[in-house]
Amino acid sequence: MVQKDRSQLKSGIHYSHKALRAACVAGACVLVVVSACNNGSSQTAKKEDSTAAGKTAAPVSASAKDSVIVPSVSGPLDTALYNKNLVHLANGDSSGRWPAKTAYPNPGAILPFKRIVAYYGNLYSKNMGVLGEYPPTEMLNKLKVELKKWQEADTTIPVIPALHYIAVTAQGAPGKDGKYRLRMPFKQIDSILHIAERINALVFLDVQVGFSNVEAEIPQLEKYLKMPNVHLGIDPEFSMKTGKKPGKVIGTMDAADVNFVSNYLANLAKANNLPPKILVVHRFTRPMITNYKNIKIHPDVQIVMDMDGWGEPTLKFDSYKAYVTNEPVQFTGFKLFYKNDIRKPKSRLLTPKEVLSQKPSPIYIQYQ
Numbered sequence: 407m408v409q410k411d412r413s414q415l416k417s418g419i420h421y422s423h424k425a426l427r428a429a430c431v432a433g434a435c436v437l438v439v440v441s442a443c444n445n446g447s448s449q450t451a452k453k454e455d456s457t458a459a460g461k462t463a464a465p466v467s468a469s470a471k472d473s474v475i476v477p478s479v480s481g482p483l484d485t486a487l488y489n490k491n492l493v494h495l496a497n498g499d500s501s502g503r504w505p506a507k508t509a510y511p512n513p514g515a516i517l518p519f520k521r522i523v524a525y526y527g528n529l530y531s532k533n534m535g536v537l538g539e540y541p542p543t544e545m546l547n548k549l550k551v552e553l554k555k556w557q558e559a560d561t562t563i564p565v566i567p568a569l570h571y572i573a574v575t576a577q578g579a580p581g582k583d584g585k586y587r588l589r590m591p592f593k594q595i596d597s598i599l600h601i602a603e604r605i606n607a608l609v610f611l612d613v614q615v616g617f618s619n620v621e622a623e624i625p626q627l628e629k630y631l632k633m634p635n636v637h638l639g640i641d642p643e644f645s646m647k648t649g650k651k652p653g654k655v656i657g658t659m660d661a662a663d664v665n666f667v668s669n670y671l672a673n674l675a676k677a678n679n680l681p682p683k684i685l686v687v688h689r690f691t692r693p694m695i696t697n698y699k700n701i702k703i704h705p706d707v708q709i710v711m712d713m714d715g716w717g718e719p720t721l722k723f724d725s726y727k728a729y730v731t732n733e734p735v736q737f738t739g740f741k742l743f744y745k746n747d748i749r750k751p752k753s754r755l756l757t758p759k760e761v762l763s764q765k766p767s768p769i770y771i772q773y774q
Contacts, residue, residue: 483513491518494562499731499765506734512705514681516566516608517737522684523556523771524568524610525549526741528575529594535774536744537569542601549773550605556771559758563769568608568637570686570772571598574623576614576644576652586652587616587623587644595630602635610637610686614644616652620659620667631671632678639686640667642694643714658693661700668707675706684708686739686770689729690715698733710770712739716746718753719760726764739770746774 492505495518516522525545527535537545549567557565573595577586595611602609611630613623620640630636642659644652664687671683685707689695695711703709711733713726722740730738740761747755761768 495766497765497767503734504766508703511682517708520566521563522568524570526570526772526774528572556758569602570610573611574613576616585618610639612639614641634680637684641688661697664701672704672706682706686710686712688712688714709736710739711735714741716743738768740768741772743774
């Protein structure tokens with residue numbers, strides 16, 4: 407099994423950095439934050455746990471909505487290219503599992519016509535991922551370098567950028583409502599949209615439910631999910647159905663949870679005439695997703711099962727095979743950790759060619 411970082415649990419899940427800590431003060435959770443200014447300067451603000459996501463946000467500019475990557479929903483799907491790319495991604499797999507046997511998506515689908523390379527993290531912390539570790543300009547320049555590497559590794563499928571922002575974070579403290587999760591303020595999501603606009607990137611909003619659930623958390627993000635360039639990620643690791651605190655044990659979601667989210671996204675796409683949404687589901691153990699065969703595929707939603715563990719190359723490849731490729735859903739993803747993947751002696755960060763040599767080749771790549 408690929409390892410996950412547990413070294414920061416004493417100060418909250420993933421949040422040992424002082425810029426992001428939740429503490430119960432007089433019955434309310436207070437978050438000390440660092441602003442997402444382009445110049446990297448910081449300021450302090452306070453947000454209440456259960457209401458942070460419900461406050462009115464500054465409106466997103468028209469350019470932020472209109473100039474980003476938005477596949478056209480008009481015209482027929484190029485089924486010939488779709489089939490060709492699926493065979494290419496199967497990469498000679500002889501198990502019969504790949505390409506996964508699903509129906510065609512609706513017009514405007516991004517996958518498998520593009521490969522997505524995403525930077526993951528949270529603007530309030532330098533320790534949760536590369537997205538928040540560097541000032542926006544430096545972070546975007548680093549992402550551009552990675553995009554070039556992945557395009558060179560596979561010239562068949564065009565590569566596009568994405569920012570994968572943790573919009574609901576698991577917490578080591580219960581918070582005001584006892585849910586062990588913290589919703590990020592809308593103004594931070596707006597910041598991500600504006601940063602993404604600078605390189606025409608997709609945006610993924612990631613949800614760690616803690617003691618809450620997808621039924622309660624996903625609708626909170628609806629105004630963003632109605633945007634054609636905004637997609638979604640869910641993290642079963644921090645879905646604490648057993649009642650144990652996040653980080654103490656690895657959480658779990660069932661196919662029923664995934665189906666609720668995909669149904670929600672499908673209905674949203676239909677109601678708003680949107681191209682298919684992408685749903686990224688993180689996984690690095692078998693119990694993280696139960697009853698995977700019951701996961702339903704919609705023409706309005708494309709599901710990526712993302713291998714989310716860290717460790718040396720052999721462990722990562724073994725986990726990818728055991729928990730993603732051997733239990734096919736639709737598309738596959740692969741996560742790389744700039745720091746944790748090189749933590750052990752003689753370990754190293756995998757190259758794009760090494761990752762793409764897997765059967766199947768992942769279509770979604772994420773860096774933390």
